[in-house]
Amino acid sequence: MTGERRERRAQLATPLGPFERMAEIRAVEEHIQLLFNEGHVRGSTHLSNGQEAVAVGVAAAARLTDVVTCTYRGHGQALALGLTAKEVIGEIVGRTVGCAGGLGGSMHLVGPDVGLWPTFAIVGAGLPVAVGAALASQVNRSGRAAIAVFGDGAANIGAFHESLNLAAIWQLPVVFVCENNLYGEYTRIQLSTPVSDLADRAAGYAIPGLVVDGQDVAAVTAAVSEALERARADGGPTLLEMKTYRYSGHSKSDPGSYRPAGELDQWLRRDPITIEAGRLIDGGTATAEQLAAVSSRIAAEVRRAAADALAAPQPAVAEMLIHVHG
Amino acid sequence: MADVITYREAVSEGIAREMRRDPSVVCLGEDIGAAGGVFKTTAGLFAEFGPDRIKDTPISEQAIVGMAMGAAMTGVRPVAEIMFSDFLACCWDYLANEIPKMRYMTGGQVKVPLVVRTANGGGLGFGAQHSQSVENWALAVPGLKVVAPATPADVIGLLAAAIRSDDPVLFFEHKGLFASKGETAPDGHLVPLGQAAVARAGSDVTIVALASTVPLALAAADELAEGGVAAEVVDLRCLVPLDMATVLASVGKTSRLLIVEENPYQGGWGGTVASVVADEGFELLDAPIRRVAAECVPLPFADVLEDQVIPTTAKVVAALRSLLAY
Ligand SMILES: Cc1ncc(C[n+]2csc(CCOP(=O)(O)OP(=O)(O)O)c2C)c(N)n1
Ligand SMILES: [Mg+2]
Numbered sequence: 001m002t003g004e005r006r007e008r009r010a011q012l013a014t015p016l017g018p019f020e021r022m023a024e025i026r027a028v029e030e031h032i033q034l035l036f037n038e039g040h041v042r043g044s045t046h047l048s049n050g051q052e053a054v055a056v057g058v059a060a061a062a063r064l065t066d067v068v069t070c071t072y073r074g075h076g077q078a079l080a081l082g083l084t085a086k087e088v089i090g091e092i093v094g095r096t097v098g099c100a101g102g103l104g105g106s107m108h109l110v111g112p113d114v115g116l117w118p119t120f121a122i123v124g125a126g127l128p129v130a131v132g133a134a135l136a137s138q139v140n141r142s143g144r145a146a147i148a149v150f151g152d153g154a155a156n157i158g159a160f161h162e163s164l165n166l167a168a169i170w171q172l173p174v175v176f177v178c179e180n181n182l183y184g185e186y187t188r189i190q191l192s193t194p195v196s197d198l199a200d201r202a203a204g205y206a207i208p209g210l211v212v213d214g215q216d217v218a219a220v221t222a223a224v225s226e227a228l229e230r231a232r233a234d235g236g237p238t239l240l241e242m243k244t245y246r247y248s249g250h251s252k253s254d255p256g257s258y259r260p261a262g263e264l265d266q267w268l269r270r271d272p273i274t275i276e277a278g279r280l281i282d283g284g285t286a287t288a289e290q291l292a293a294v295s296s297r298i299a300a301e302v303r304r305a306a307a308d309a310l311a312a313p314q315p316a317v318a319e320m321l322i323h324v325h326g
Numbered sequence: 327m328a329d330v331i332t333y334r335e336a337v338s339e340g341i342a343r344e345m346r347r348d349p350s351v352v353c354l355g356e357d358i359g360a361a362g363g364v365f366k367t368t369a370g371l372f373a374e375f376g377p378d379r380i381k382d383t384p385i386s387e388q389a390i391v392g393m394a395m396g397a398a399m400t401g402v403r404p405v406a407e408i409m410f411s412d413f414l415a416c417c418w419d420y421l422a423n424e425i426p427k428m429r430y431m432t433g434g435q436v437k438v439p440l441v442v443r444t445a446n447g448g449g450l451g452f453g454a455q456h457s458q459s460v461e462n463w464a465l466a467v468p469g470l471k472v473v474a475p476a477t478p479a480d481v482i483g484l485l486a487a488a489i490r491s492d493d494p495v496l497f498f499e500h501k502g503l504f505a506s507k508g509e510t511a512p513d514g515h516l517v518p519l520g521q522a523a524v525a526r527a528g529s530d531v532t533i534v535a536l537a538s539t540v541p542l543a544l545a546a547a548d549e550l551a552e553g554g555v556a557a558e559v560v561d562l563r564c565l566v567p568l569d570m571a572t573v574l575a576s577v578g579k580t581s582r583l584l585i586v587e588e589n590p591y592q593g594g595w596g597g598t599v600a601s602v603v604a605d606e607g608f609e610l611l612d613a614p615i616r617r618v619a620a621e622c623v624p625l626p627f628a629d630v631l632e633d634q635v636i637p638t639t640a641k642v643v644a645a646l647r648s649l650l651a652y
Contacts, residue, residue, distance in 0.1 A: 005390050016555060016593065032452040035339060036583075045427050062607055066394070095584025100431060100432050100433045100435070102435035103431055103432070103433045103631055104431075104432060104433070106430070108431045110431075110432040110435055110436060112435055112436060116433075117396075117400070117436065118432060118436065120424070122423050122424065125392065125419060125420075125423070125424055127392070127397070127545075128388055128389045128393045128395070128396065128420075129393070129396035129424070130396060131389065131392070131393045131394050131396060132392060132393035132394060132396020132397040132398070132399070132400075132404075133396040133397065133399065134394070134396075135352075135393055135397045135402070136396070136397040136400040136401050136402040137400070139350075139352055139378065140350070140381075140399070142400065142401070144400070146396070158388060159388045159389065159392060159419075162384070162386035162388050162389035162392075163382060163389055163392075165386065165389075166384060166386060166389045166393065169384070170381075221539060223447045242526055259385040274477075277508055292617070316551055319433075322434070322467055323429055323430045323432075323434045324429070324430055324468055325429075325469070325471070325493045325567075326429070326491075326493050
């Protein structure tokens, strides 16, 4: 498991790597929607389509040993960090091949060997945890950095304030990555948040705060890399605000009808996969035909992974009791 | 004769012993550093271990416990202090949702070896928001271990076990016991979690007690001994794991059970003890199980009222007499 995950992580450093991974995330989530419609997914699930560049940029910038905490909208982050499509889909359909053996589910993906520690279903909960990992790094002088990925809605949770404040006074090696997708559930950000750039809040903690184009994987990678470098050089935390958008509703049951007409179309014109494809084609790295072939290969792989996940066994009932205490 | 120390001193002694043997133990909390804590339970630690391991935090309960979680997951053994147990409500997300579920939801991949220490309980006139006995809150959450020592030696021995445990432990220090004295513990003293102690042997009635109610039970037993009644006092020491074998063995001897608890009757831990005895030890009993618990009211301030609400020796004696007369 670990070997394959590491290999997948290393692929992000290849010229086509970020494009491929974003295409894979898109394909996996489209498949999850299908599985949902077919009744294979219980509960809820939160798609991140449209936000792939943030997940891939974070993973491309982070070291394998760095610690990432993430949200329930975390399928993309898990795949970006190196988990396989089968492990992610397997967890979402509650099978033994899932990354948590079916005990976690869609909102609780985990992979400590590649830095996913893990995804959190309580809004904002991952921020103090990332700060704690940064503290452990400072205590053990491990050179590890931590990254907390969270939504715009989480920026109004008390834990956000406590975390940024504490990380700032102790100059901890942590990067706060806010995925500002303009909505917290069905509420538009203007109704919940008085500032238009959440990055402005960094000033209140005397730390750097930057607005980043979250649809451009290269921009995300560069911004996160720079913040990580500063963190590792004892320069303390950074708040990065990724301007992005989720194409789907908040969760499976939400059609997103609260969004103004035309908004989705406008963001679809800034699709992260299309932007990266354009860069690869313009730079002469690949042709449109080659990229189309890559996308169809990935789609076939994802179909196979989903079939394998569905065919895998359900957890044994005994699993229910053995993980409560050590 | 062994040295005598206070319960309060035993806390810092217990922490210091573990910090000397394990450099990964780090303490976090408000005013725990040079000030030695508001209850002086960390006195001397800052002088011995310095600011890198005895960390004064801002007033940020979520960040203290959430950060302890992240640090515990990634190589540190944090001992976090929440000043008054009432304030656990401010970080309850971490204690109810995050910390106790992490090992489980990840199928055992992520461990959270931390201790949250807190000053619990009433009897000192601190009013309704600084006096509660909330050990039953913790009991309601599968995945936590719950410890509440009654003597200085147990403070040291249970702290050793709690800090070395790979599971999260909520460690309740009783405010009313801080000034109490007892024998100190020999070097290397360790009390395994989940082993009750028979604090006084007897054959006529069993009193099950915890933390502050242990001395009440012992005082009541002394009073009854004058009339020839031999009460056995079982000090549970831990609510999770709960040593029901010791309770059932005692009830097997005495056939009568009184439970004395400081948390409210409604939802108090005595209900769980009574339920197990009713289920597994029904035929051992010659009388109904009785409970002396706190009244189901917020704790009033005035001394005369506070005594009405929480257990007292007089209430325990009265309950014992009625039980023996049944
Ligand atoms: C503490 C808490 N409150 C409320 C919820 C319900 N909830 C789930 S997601 C969500 C919106 C969060 O929005 P945001 O932080 O912007 O993240 P996004 O879903 O947009 O990625 C809410 C309110 C929750 N899970 N946790
Ligand atoms: Mg949002």
